Amino acid sequence: MPGYTKLLLISFICCCIGCLQAQEPAYILDYSDKLLLRLYTISKVNSLTIENRLEELGLELLPNGNTNLGLGFNYKKFGLGLAFGLPLSVEKKRKFGKTQRLDIQGSMYGRKIGADGFLQSYRGYYNSNPTDFIDWTSDVLPQIKSMRILSLGVTGFYLFNSDKYSYRAAFVRDEIQKKSAGSFLLGLFGNYDEARTDAGFVPQEFPDSLRTKINVKGFKNLAIGFSAGYAHNFVIKEKFLLGLAVIPGFGYQRVSITELNGSIRNEDQPAGQVMARIGLGYEFKPFYLALTGSANWRNIDFSPYNFKLATEQFRFIIGKRLGI
Known part of the structure; x- marks a missing residue:
């Protein structure tokens, strides 16, 4: 699938590094019995790119993004945050228009064991690459106020080297990774x-000829499958940590697209x-x-179209552990 080769290569490199780690004790310090308070900013996005491979064109559609300010805590493996x-x-x-x-x-x-889930409902998008189609000089980008995207997803996984590798050390911070380590992951x-x-x-500002090349006004997709990947924490001089995790997934999906004239086409296909x-x-x-930062990239290949969906979020956090 386009763009996934580099991510698989990263996971392979991390895997090789993980195999070289020495078998030493005291890899993880558990501070989950301490109250962890955090102040953070978070940015989220749910984007869509529609490609017509025969015409070699791609329409990039984004919501008007905003930044949230949040407060949260973790205590004894339970956490809550409000932004x-x-x-x-x-x-x-x-x-860029208004996005609800x-x-x-x-x-x-x-x-x-770990799990991630998301529910996103967005209405109001804009096209970020109008110059690929027409001579666009305005600083106001083409907007599709009626465009809506609903996305729901869940990923669960099992860690094979949990005695030495801590997922929470990289992404929750109520544990501390003392020595570099990694783990294979397997899940659904x-x-x-x-x-x-x-x-x-296609925005109304674009020529009608483009609508014949992207002759779609909606689609639905349900996908299930299994995933396998690798995660690794790199500890640098005890105080710095770099955590990476890449988990590709493969399975089955049921796709339905609605064309501009109202006709519907369905297809069963591999999911990724x-x-x-x-x-x-x-x-x-x-x-x-x-x-x-986290991302879930999904791909729907329905000839001649390729629909690329991305659910992404980025956080900057300052936190304090009480009782240390």
């Missing part, structure tokens, strides 16, 4: 994606996704700084 959207400027609304959203993402990470995934518009995904995470952390007890 509130920061106001968008009038200028940003003018250029409901965006919930959650996770559960034990010592051996399920996704549902639905996108629809009133008059198609890639889940990737990165975590950077710096310890200066009792505080810590962290930068984390």
Whole structure:
């Protein structure tokens, strides 16, 4: 699948490094009995790219993104965070339009078993690459106010080397990885994606000839499958940590697309996704700084179209462990 080769290569390199790790004790410090408080900013997005491979063109559609400010805590493996959207400027609304959203993402990470889930409902998108199709000089990008995307997904996995590798050390921070280590992961995934518009995904400012090349006004997709990957924590001089995780998934999906004239086409096909995470952390007890990012990339290949969906989020965190 396009773009996945590099991610698989990264996981292979991490795997090789993991095999070279010495078998030493005291890899993980568990601070889950301490109250962890965190202040963070978070940015989320649910984007769609529609390609027509025969015509060699791609339509990039994005919501008007905003940054949220949040507060959260973790205690004894339980965590909760609440974030509130920061106001968008009038200028940003003018250029990119208005997006209405409901965006919930959650996770559960034990010592051996972990799970991630998301629910996203977005309405109001803009096209980010109009110059690929027409001579566009305005700073206001083409907008599709009626465009809606609903995405639900869950991924569960099992860690094979939980005695030495801590997923929570990289992505929760209530544990500390003392020595570099990694682990293979094996799990299951399920996704549902639905996108629809009133008059198609091509903005009204574009020529009618483009609508014959992207003759779609909606689609639905249900996918299930298994996933296998690798995660690794690199500890640098005890205070710095770099955590990487790449979990490709393969399975079955049922696709339904609706064309501009209302006709519906269905197809059963192989499913594919890639889940990737990165975590950077710096310890200066009792505080810590962290930068984390996660992505779930999904692909729907329905000739002549290729639909690429991306659920992504990025966090910057400052936290404190009470009782240390």
